[in-house]
Every structure is written in structure tokens, then in C-alpha cells.
Amino acid sequence: MKSDLEDLIISQDQLEQLTELEVGKIFMGGVVRPSALRSLGQLLSFLMTEFSILAVVFIVCLGVGLVIVRSWASFNNLLGLIAVVIGVTITVAIAWNGYQWQRYKVLKTLSHLLDEVDRHNDIVHTIRVMDELRLAQSPGSDPGIPNRAEIIAALEATRDSLISALMTERILRCHQAVLQHGRDLMGSIETNLAALQALHVSNQSTEYQQFLQEALEIGLAVQQEMMTKTGGDS
Amino acid sequence: MNYFSTLITLLRDRPIFLEEIRNGTKLESKIVALIVASSLFFAIYGAIVGASSGWQQMLLSTVKLPALYLLTLLICLPTLYFFDILFGSKATFKQYTALSLTTVSVISVLLFSFAPVTLFFLISIRDYHFFLLLNVAIFALTGFIGVQLFYRGIKSVMKFDEKTPQIRQRLLLFWLVLYGLVGSQLGWTLRPFFGAPGEPFQLFRPIESNFYVQIIKSIRWFLLEN
Numbered sequence: 001m002k003s004d005l006e007d008l009i010i011s012q013d014q015l016e017q018l019t020e021l022e023v024g025k026i027f028m029g030g031v032v033r034p035s036a037l038r039s040l041g042q043l044l045s046f047l048m049t050e051f052s053i054l055a056v057v058f059i060v061c062l063g064v065g066l067v068i069v070r071s072w073a074s075f076n077n078l079l080g081l082i083a084v085v086i087g088v089t090i091t092v093a094i095a096w097n098g099y100q101w102q103r104y105k106v107l108k109t110l111s112h113l114l115d116e117v118d119r120h121n122d123i124v125h126t127i128r129v130m131d132e133l134r135l136a137q138s139p140g141s142d143p144g145i146p147n148r149a150e151i152i153a154a155l156e157a158t159r160d161s162l163i164s165a166l167m168t169e170r171i172l173r174c175h176q177a178v179l180q181h182g183r184d185l186m187g188s189i190e191t192n193l194a195a196l197q198a199l200h201v202s203n204q205s206t207e208y209q210q211f212l213q214e215a216l217e218i219g220l221a222v223q224q225e226m227m228t229k230t231g232g233d234s
Numbered sequence: 235m236n237y238f239s240t241l242i243t244l245l246r247d248r249p250i251f252l253e254e255i256r257n258g259t260k261l262e263s264k265i266v267a268l269i270v271a272s273s274l275f276f277a278i279y280g281a282i283v284g285a286s287s288g289w290q291q292m293l294l295s296t297v298k299l300p301a302l303y304l305l306t307l308l309i310c311l312p313t314l315y316f317f318d319i320l321f322g323s324k325a326t327f328k329q330y331t332a333l334s335l336t337t338v339s340v341i342s343v344l345l346f347s348f349a350p351v352t353l354f355f356l357i358s359i360r361d362y363h364f365f366l367l368l369n370v371a372i373f374a375l376t377g378f379i380g381v382q383l384f385y386r387g388i389k390s391v392m393k394f395d396e397k398t399p400q401i402r403q404r405l406l407l408f409w410l411v412l413y414g415l416v417g418s419q420l421g422w423t424l425r426p427f428f429g430a431p432g433e434p435f436q437l438f439r440p441i442e443s444n445f446y447v448q449i450i451k452s453i454r455w456f457l458l459e460n
Contacts, residue, residue, distance in 0.1 A: 022260050052270040063301025
């Protein structure tokens with residue numbers, strides 16, 4: 001691959017560094033990517049993974065069940081035990097898929113971004129193939145496709161945008177609790193500020209007016225600061 | 235997810251694999267891959283040893299053998315983790331899980347590699363005590379190699395050196411003994427993995443003596459009665 005195209009690819013290692021999650025074609029941070037289910041091969045791979053994990057759950061649960069019933073002198077109902085273990089396995093499957101769904105809500109934006117990254121990488125691969133085909137058809141000549149420079153420039157811009165978006169998504173995701181706390185804090189600050197303003201108006205003629213003025217100024221400064229910090233998130 | 239490529243990486247590029255565990259790289263996928271791949275190999279070996287006594291025993295041993303190894307790990311892992319962090323380890327539970335699964339995985343691959351030998355003796359020699367002792371030897375050998383690799387692996391990942399408290403090394407050795415004892419007792423509890431000749435299918439054998447007494451009995455029978 002030509003070095004300019006190589007640099008355009010957003011590799012899996014880069015994705016993992018940017019997102020701080022394990023990212024693959026099917027999973028992102030242990031959660032299935034819905035786009036993976038649209039391809040038959042990846043759907044089968046996902047089903048195989050799910051089946052394998054449930055098989056292991058079944059084996060472990062049956063093992064535990066066998067150890068428990070071992071001490072029951074009159075136990076002879078293996079089918080009953082297997083039915084219970086299957087029930088537990090199905091419960092685990094439902095819980096696992098429920099957990100996946102909950103996690104997906106948090107990673108929905110990332111999922112969309114990763115789909116765009118895949119599209120971007122596909123375009124880069126296509127250009128590489130076209131370059132190779134042109135080189136094979138006319139050896140020694142310039143392998144470039146028409147408007148190649150513009151396409152590369154556009155892809156560079158896309159790559160930069162995607163990387164910025166992935167970094168932003170990670171920051172927002174990792175600091176969700178802080179941002180939520182920030183919004184609560186903002187509400188509290190605004191309430192406090194309104195109280196300060198009311199106090200300021202009702203006490204303009206008192207000797208405490210200077211303190212209230214200062215408190216109001218501090219309140220306004222804090223509100224301004226918090227709006228600057230959390231403005232991008234709202 | 236390619237489980238077997240993870241396992242091959244463990245077998246082929248062990249230092250790299252351990253380095254990745256030390257750095258916490260892709261621990262979750264490693265754990266899932268090692269659990270699934272080792273369960274499959276154990277299940278295959280379980281099916282082979284169970285086949286000596288009919289299809290019912292074969293099906294049951296297919297489940298019992300992976301359950302034996304996974305449950306042993308499940309029982310022993312918290313002891314290793316909590317004691318080790320108590321004495322200064324900074325590793326995470328996922329790192330311990332991945333590390334201990336390397337042991338289980340190596341054992342499963344070694345058992346799988348012995349499967350043709352076991353199958354050959356199963357077909358050619360219909361001698362229960364020989365088959366029993368052969369399998370005990372195979373389980374002991376694979377277990378010993380797996381545990382030894384784990385011991386080296388954990389010392390490498392946790393960067394044991396002269397400054398490491400002596401208690402952590404002793405603790406590790408104690409844990410390995412504990413792992414062996416729990417594994418053998420659990421195996422004894424879950425038996426039979428292959429049925430005795432002339433006996434009908436049994437989910438369990440009655441609890442009698444213990445694992446070690448039975449091995450001595452079998453050796454005596456094998457040496458004196460044959």
C-alpha cells in the first residue's frame with residue numbers, strides 16, 4: 001500500500017487507543033455492534049460467540065448442580081437437573097442481552113462513529129485496489145486515479161474529523177457522571193444565584209449590600225465558568 | 235471472535251501473551267477466548283474417556299470434564315487474588331483470571347494432544363485399571379506442566395524479584411497446592427468420568443475413601459493381579 005494511503009487508515013490499535021475500549025468488527029467494549037448483524041458472516045460469528053458463552057454457562061451450572069445434588073441421597077432425576085440448568089442458562093442469556101442493550105445505549109454514538117470509520121477505511125482500501133489495478137494495466141506509468149490528490153485531501157479531512165469525534169465521544173462517555181453532576185451543579189448555582197439576586201434587591205440599602213454585591217459577582221463568575229465548561233455537552 | 239488464534243498466540247508467543255496480560259491489553263477477549271477454547275478441548279477429551287462406557291457416560295463426561303477444570307478455577311481464584319493483593323500485588327482481578335486461564339488452557343491443549351493416544355489404548359486394551367492409571371498419569375502430567383507454566387507466568391507478569399516479599403512466593407506455592415487439592419477432590423466428587431466394566435450407567439459413584447486411596451488400590455491391582 002502506498003504510504004499516503006497507509007497513513008489514512010484508522011487502524012484497530014488506534015481505535016482502541018482513541019476509544020479506550022476493545023474494538024472489533026462485531027464487538028465494541030464487549031457490546032455487539034448492530035451494524036455487524038447486517039452481514040451474514042458476522043451475524044453467524046456473533047451467534048457462535050453467544051452460543052459458545054451459553055454452552056460454557058450451561059457446563060458450569062451443570063457442574064455446580066452435580067456437586068450440589070451429589071449429597072442428596074435419593075437424587076436420581078438427571079433430566080430434572082438438566083431442565084433447571086437450561087432454565088438458569090436461558091435466564092443468563094436474557095440478562096446478558098439486557099446488559100448488552102443497556103451498554104449499547106451508552107455506546108450508541110460510538111457505534112455510529114465506528115461504522116463511519118469502517119466506511120472510511122473501505123474507501124481507502126478501494127483506492128488502493130484501484131491504484132494496483134491501474135499499475136497492473138499500465139506498468140511504469142503514474143498509477144494515480146483521476147483527482148487522486150483531491151480525494152486524498154478529502155480523506156485526510158475525514159480522518160481528522162473522525163479522530164476528533166472519537167476523542168470527543170470518549171471524553172463525554174468517560175466523564176458522563178461528572179457532566180451529569182455538572183448539570184446538577186449548574187441548576188444549584190442558578191438557584192443560588194437567583195436567591196442572591198433577590199437578597200441583593202431587598203437589601204440594597206443595608207450595610208451588608210457590599211457583601212451581597214461580592215457574593216453576586218462570585219455567583220455570576222461561577223455560573224459563567226460552568227457554562228463554558230459544560231456548554232458543549234448540553 | 236477467533237478463540238483459537240488467541241490460544242495459538244498463548245502457545246506460540248507466550249512472552250508476548252504474558253506481556254499483554256501485564257499491560258492489560260484485550261483482557262476480556264482473552265478471557266472469553268481461553269474459556270471457550272479450553273472448554274471445547276476438555277469436552278472432546280471428556281467424550282473420549284467417557285466413550286469407554288457407552289454413549290450416556292460419553293455425554294456426561296463431555297460436560298463433567300470442562301466443568302471440573304472451570305469450577306476448580308472458580309473456587310480457587312478468589313483466594314489467589316485477595317491474598318496476593320493483601321501482600322502487595324497491584325494486578326487486577328481480570329489479570330489474575332486471564333493468567334489462571336492460561337494454565338487451564340495449556341492443560342486442555344495438552345489433554346487434547348493426548349486424545350489420540352487415549353483413544354488408541356481405549357480401542358486396543360479393554361483393561362479398566364490400566365485405562366484408569368493411564369488417564370491419571372496423563373492428567374497428572376498435563377496438570378504439572380500447566381501449573382509449572384502458570385508459576386513461571388505469574389512470576390514474570392507480577393515481576394517477582396529479590397525485593398518481592400517472600401510471603402508472596404510462598405503464597406503462590408500454597409495456592410498451587412490448594413488448586414491441586416481442590417481439583418482432585420472435585421474430580422473425586424464428580425466421578426465417574428469413565429464407568430467401571432460390567433456396571434450400568436451411573437451419574438455418580440458412591441462416596442468411598444478418597445482419590446489417593448483409590449489410586450494406590452489401582453496400582454496394587456495393576457501390579458499384583460496382572
